Amino acid sequence: MLRVKCLFFAAYREILGTEELELRLPRGSRLAELVELVRSQPGAEALPASLVAAVNYEYALADTVLADGDEVAFIPPVAGG
Amino acid sequence: MLRVKCLFFAAYREILGTEELELRLPRGSRLAELVELVRSQPGAEALPASLVAAVNYEYALADTVLADGDEVAFIPPVAGG
């Protein structure tokens, strides 16, 4: 198994009621599988159909292979400036 | 006769050795005639072939008719900023 730290910001944090979850997946799992796991959390049905995530501070595609200890942040549409 | 106040800036002031001259011309004279009068001043042969002038703070063409009391400034190529 691998453990990843999931971070939720802004509207996503409010939807899930938490800013951080530690989730476990089988070794070799990809970001797409983590997204499915996140979607199974309580309240997650309010998340949008498309989710953007950053793995270890870089925006990542759904086929990115995860490693133990990765930090995966779910990034709502950005509005800085 | 009409009297105009002529102002010379930067390189032109140095060429003519003065920053201000009061010159007299016949009534109805145009800027072109004032320019000829300026060119007859001591040292004026060092002025460039083309001179730009402002009459009462507005850039003016050679055919501008002058009035008594006008302020005519000879404007070297500008370099502000």
Add this chain to the structure above:
Amino acid sequence: MYCVITAEPIDALEIMRRVRSDADGAVVLFAGVVRDHDAGRPVAGLRYEAYGAMAARKLTDICQSALSQFEVSDIAVAHRVGDLAVGEISVAIAVAAPHRDAAYQASREVIERLKREVPIWKRERYVDGEEAWLEGTVIHPPESS
């Protein structure tokens, strides 16, 4: 180069001073400021939230890329987080360059990319008491990972 996400008020002059050197003839400063309205609705203030560690890295990437793309000497960026009142500076970008054209272009590039790519979110507090996260720009991850 200087890129920070900060909870402290931004001193625009200090950001400008960080970039200028004696070889520079132009400094362009962009300051984003909290407006008293948005889409016609009166705004009382804003709350900015950032994914701090990633935001600072993304800003650094953006500035490094602008430094190599344009003939500029230095770039400094500070983005505020937390609660801001109308009139407060949310972001300041200073660019110094030997010539102005490059300074303007780099300044523009940094603010446009910041708005599209840096993980920062904005919650508006309206005069009528309501609050809402602002509709933002959807990130497009790189085509290959």
Add this chain to the structure above:
Amino acid sequence: MYCVITAEPIDALEIMRRVRSDADGAVVLFAGVVRDHDAGRPVAGLRYEAYGAMAARKLTDICQSALSQFEVSDIAVAHRVGDLAVGEISVAIAVAAPHRDAAYQASREVIERLKREVPIWKRERYVDGEEAWLEGTVIHPPESS
């Protein structure tokens, strides 16, 4: 609107403060600064000379025209005259606007027109002791008078 030709050091922050109002989301400041070189030659300082009364009028015309051309709230410009050392601000232009695009465009328009149209001259003092009036831009008077 605020347009001055001044012999006093320019306070960039003060120029910025003059333009911002609560309806503005963006302020762009351009600062022209004395460089330590020109065309490869080491420069010790500059002397700016202006036809003061006309320069202030021309600046005012330029700012008024930018205010009507772009969606900006206010513009302030200060241009220094006299002897300046390397690193001193020769010109500061602040533009405030609800949105940044107009602020950048108006800022650019004002500095470009200032350099082409305002009667100001620049004498460079080189490190080797020589001095020279800078080659400037020839004015083109209006086509009809």
